[in-house]
Amino acid sequence: MPEALVTSRAIQLVRFAASFREAIDIVHVPARAPMAGELQVRNRFCGINGIFDTQIARDAVDYIKLPLPSFTGVEAIGTVEAIGDGVEGFSIGDPVATTRFGGGYRELGIAPASAFVRVPAATADILTLVTTGVSALLALEHIGEVRDGETVAISAAAGGLGHLLVQLALLRGCTVIAVCGGGRKADMLRRLGAHRVVDYRSENLSAVLQAEYPAGLNVALDSVSGGIFDAFLTNMAPHGRLVVSGAAQDLDGKPEIVSAPRIAHSIYYKGVSVRGFMNGLLGDLHPAARERLFKLYADGLIEVVRDDRPFHGIDAIPDAVEWLLSGKSMGKVLVDL
Template sequence: MSETYRAIRLERFADTFRAATEIIEVPLTAPGPGEIRVRNRWCGINGIFDTQIARNAVDYVHVALPSFMGVEAIGVVDAVGPGVTGFKVGDAAATVNFRGGYREANVGPESLFARVPEASREWLALASTGVSALLALEHIGAVKDGETVAISAAAGGLGHLLVQLAKHRGCHVVAICGGLEKAAFVASLGADRVIDYKAEDVAAVLAAEYPARLDVAIDTVSGSIFDAFLGQMARHGRLVVGGAAQDLEGKPEIVTGPRIVHAIYYKGVSVRGFMNGLLTGHWPAARERVFALYRAGHIAVTFDKTRFTGLTGIYDGVERLLSGQSMGKVVVKIAEEGDTRWR
């Protein structure tokens, strides 16, 4: 009997990730020429992206049914094919390519994987979300030392790394988050001003304390947070759009008001889209920089306090992230370090 492993696969389009997918058995194949086989230990959760894929609502990704799911995973190489030069059995390997995340094993070209020091959740977060944070802030946001930087969802997996990267550049950081616990967490990272949107009016605070002073703003929420950032951008400010979580449910809000041109023209402001999947050529250099910052103690990774295990835990992880209650990076432990069994 041939060996198998388990993976989550999109079987139908539906409103939720749970309703659209199933856990299936997949034959465990040997790697071909130029390929490696990795046994995954951890995966990272991207709940909004997963949900939009389940709804067939991601314009830039063509999804043919059935399709494997998940983006981020890290594990250990257990077999290499002919001609492989970058990996050997026992190496830790991470992937941040769609369809490679929510599975117990992965076989593919070595070019789809990155060597990492260890198959731990820390290095997974750095190789995925850490790279995203660095590129959003420096490549798209073009941040300069000492600037004023505003960050929405600052207590999340991406946000808490953005805060630390901006502080490392000597920036004044204005962090937006919801709730006392999250506000205290973000303040502990060094944010200079934390705005708890559940207790304060973000637009009013920015207008009073940072009038036309935001050099860089990174928004993953949209809606009123985007509007508040846009209204207080400095001359030549850069507003980076890295997501639109508020628009996940239902249709995007229809806004009746002055066109965006009136907010950007006279101050030379730019609104820039950040899509990490379009920046693959920048990933290797960004990964090395993030790794170096981590080794030097300039950034740390915080994980959500709720623990999830196994493929079934991925469903709970997605729902935890979508609940808005998570703090830090949400990950799932797929396999124990000493577990060599394929399911």
């Protein structure tokens, strides 16, 4: 049998370390036929989650305690190559996606059929909608409870999650304030239709919000923390909802210690709420969200912006993680497997 059919490659966490690259090895996984209830899928693209990957590498995710070694990566899309006994609803060649931890950073996936969902096509855009798009939709509508015409602010707005949040809020007729760093990202956000783009490198976000949006923010979505979180919180409207979907600024494992009045002083008099968003806790809402996103995409109402730096093959995944962490990426970072 040719060697290509004997093994496939995957990324495995083999030690805890300061960086993803230091913590992993690329390993050869022996091929096997899918067992009863399983699918074998040839992955075409994987999505990069650099902050999560780094925290996993550092053993710093409280709700996940991994044994060593463990496979890594969360999101991948590809086509069905083999089907185990008893599996219904899938055919050879079907495009499918997975968001199963350990199923992302690998060339070939074998797992229970329940770990995969059928999708319109095995493309980078569809993978982005299945994963990051679902997060954007649920963060905005389910956790943020956005209403048509409200004022919405979004941090890291030029990133994979942020650029979809911008478009989904615009479809609701909202006034969208997009926060980013750098002129190239700002140009992209203006092209998508953001009403106000704030480059935090050259403008004071809190001052802009106070001067230009005195009625406050109805919904703010923050994945950065630090000064951006503070600016959003200070400038919320009565009954505003501040949704926290990450804390990229605290990636070094040393969260900033803030000496300031407790958050109660910022939320009580205006009835503001601060809400955490964790997509993995909302699995029952994923199917309907996916279908809505697929239709919006097919109708040309949203677009997927993919970072234009190319990454090819399993070997490029550590480079892609580091590129995302650099703050220079724009749109969704993916690897062509």
